[in-house]
Amino acid sequence: MDGNPIERDFSALVDDRPEERSFRVDRSVYSDPAVYDAEMTCIFESGWVYLCHESQVEKEGDYYATEIGRQPVFVSRQKDGGLKCFINACSHRAAILTPFKRGNARVMTCRFHGWAYNCDGRCVRIKGEDEGFPQDGFDRAQFNLTEVKTVASYRGFVFASLNPGVETLEDYLDAAKTFIDLLVDQSPAGLEVVRGYSTYTIRGNWKMQLENAVDGYHVSTVHRVFAATVGAREARDSSSGMARTEGGRITGKVATGGYDLGRGHMMIWATHTTPEVRPIWGQKERFEKEFPPAKVKWILERGRNLAVFPNVMIMDNPSTQIRKVKPLGPDRFEVTVYCIAPKGEPAEARAARLRKFEDFYLTSGMATSDDVAALEDTYDGGMATTARWNEFGRGYATMIEGPDEDAAAIGCAARTSMRNWDFETLYHGFYRRWRTLMAAGRND
Amino acid sequence: MEMSDGLKREVEELIYRDATLLDRRAWDDWIALFTEDAVFWAPAWASEEETTDDPETQLNLLYLRNRGHIEDRIFRIESRDSYASVPLERTVHVIGNVLVDTVNGEEVSAFANALIHSYSRKGGQTRASLYDYVLRQTGDGLRIARKKVTFIDERLEGPVDVYHL
Numbered sequence: 001m002d003g004n005p006i007e008r009d010f011s012a013l014v015d016d017r018p019e020e021r022s023f024r025v026d027r028s029v030y031s032d033p034a035v036y037d038a039e040m041t042c043i044f045e046s047g048w049v050y051l052c053h054e055s056q057v058e059k060e061g062d063y064y065a066t067e068i069g070r071q072p073v074f075v076s077r078q079k080d081g082g083l084k085c086f087i088n089a090c091s092h093r094a095a096i097l098t099p100f101k102r103g104n105a106r107v108m109t110c111r112f113h114g115w116a117y118n119c120d121g122r123c124v125r126i127k128g129e130d131e132g133f134p135q136d137g138f139d140r141a142q143f144n145l146t147e148v149k150t151v152a153s154y155r156g157f158v159f160a161s162l163n164p165g166v167e168t169l170e171d172y173l174d175a176a177k178t179f180i181d182l183l184v185d186q187s188p189a190g191l192e193v194v195r196g197y198s199t200y201t202i203r204g205n206w207k208m209q210l211e212n213a214v215d216g217y218h219v220s221t222v223h224r225v226f227a228a229t230v231g232a233r234e235a236r237d238s239s240s241g242m243a244r245t246e247g248g249r250i251t252g253k254v255a256t257g258g259y260d261l262g263r264g265h266m267m268i269w270a271t272h273t274t275p276e277v278r279p280i281w282g283q284k285e286r287f288e289k290e291f292p293p294a295k296v297k298w299i300l301e302r303g304r305n306l307a308v309f310p311n312v313m314i315m316d317n318p319s320t321q322i323r324k325v326k327p328l329g330p331d332r333f334e335v336t337v338y339c340i341a342p343k344g345e346p347a348e349a350r351a352a353r354l355r356k357f358e359d360f361y362l363t364s365g366m367a368t369s370d371d372v373a374a375l376e377d378t379y380d381g382g383m384a385t386t387a388r389w390n391e392f393g394r395g396y397a398t399m400i401e402g403p404d405e406d407a408a409a410i411g412c413a414a415r416t417s418m419r420n421w422d423f424e425t426l427y428h429g430f431y432r433r434w435r436t437l438m439a440a441g442r443n444d
Numbered sequence: 445m446e447m448s449d450g451l452k453r454e455v456e457e458l459i460y461r462d463a464t465l466l467d468r469r470a471w472d473d474w475i476a477l478f479t480e481d482a483v484f485w486a487p488a489w490a491s492e493e494e495t496t497d498d499p500e501t502q503l504n505l506l507y508l509r510n511r512g513h514i515e516d517r518i519f520r521i522e523s524r525d526s527y528a529s530v531p532l533e534r535t536v537h538v539i540g541n542v543l544v545d546t547v548n549g550e551e552v553s554a555f556a557n558a559l560i561h562s563y564s565r566k567g568g569q570t571r572a573s574l575y576d577y578v579l580r581q582t583g584d585g586l587r588i589a590r591k592k593v594t595f596i597d598e599r600l601e602g603p604v605d606v607y608h609l
Contacts, residue, residue, distance in 0.1 A: 196488035196496035196503030369603035
């Protein structure tokens, strides 16, 4: 999109041989600066990216500052209740307009030279306008903010694209919609981001974060210490009900699976051995009245990690998380995590959800911290380019084309299904999508 | 208890001991500094200027609600099965600005600052914390009943455990 054709053909970095049931990825995709630059242009600045949740911009004038690829933007709640997205740079000399990551400003005044914009992007004040631009017919509107016109929300999750010709958000979300629906449908009053967040950086490549989020295979090694620790805690103390931890899914002895959801989206699931510890368990009867049994089973009995290409993960386990990724170069990325929860849920359920979040999902917690260390090691190991390939072939022989019976039962149009979350065929969709977008951007 | 120079010295010594035992990985002695009902709380940031302020209803970096929860963290470190904890990072806490605030019955509140240098194979970094303590006089001497850590760094580089804070 920036007018610089991407000269290189990156297709050969994905070694995709279905007839031999072989799928490998060249490790340079994680470290080559040329790959990273092309990703910014062909993926992040050409397709849809996740920006924020609607509860973070609830009232008129609420803003949330973020990025689309390399470009700073902010989302702003309009008077009519809609959302607009603007390039976050003063039309004058490009100073960032938002003093905070998140705030409220019906009029956004640049703190550098005092130019001011309504939250609909119109330039409404130029300091010293009459002296500076005395010519007849001067039109301040030429300095309106640059709008990112392609912005849309799917059930509260806000995405935007710098590419006005991009497909609709619903088409883009593809079969990932099924699993967003399973989370959102739990709360008739809607979902909200709970106060507080954590941001951390990882010395690795952004794609490793999406891979890790739907990598069931590491759970029984990297997180067995989590299961052992909370197991010891619960053997000792008197915690009961929702305060207990669902550790069964970590042992590797429950039914699990995963899907390639199309357009690079992926998910994994695992059966809960103790679904009654889920904060949402109190809604069981209502679910059973409102939803078909297959849907209730998916909501209550299966933890789910969803990776939406290219920059957000939505986890619905005993705790619930939005995990947003911001690439900072081939070798570094930033992650911000939020707890997302049903509005108005009982205090006991909210507290349980938060405590589970803190136990597992933070770099100061007892699981994500271990993921961070493992990711950094895989980045360092990937420098060994003389051992060129990362292996993604596990489970190819038993992969099911299309949705399996569990996905079909809730109308999910998965492209392929795997009956064990230790398998890796879901990544084929991710890297084929990556290869397609990287090739398409080449001809811009 | 009443405010006295002796109490101030006792408070300072306990706060220094907290940091020293962590840096020297004397885990059992460190845990013994806390009362059984001790709360170890590090709020999350809620904006550039504010942390979360209600640990029950908002997100925290760490909210350990009794000494057992603190022991859990050490159990994990000592298991040698935590990816983030092998090899264990090195840390040095430098404590300053210890200020005894108020005495209330058997409890005394105090403030302190910490500069914490940590080193891993990824390199070294220096971070900082504000500490708000509530210390309690017990049969075993002065113990930590509550430690609130405001971890100044918001964008965290690498894993953060009890010994980094």
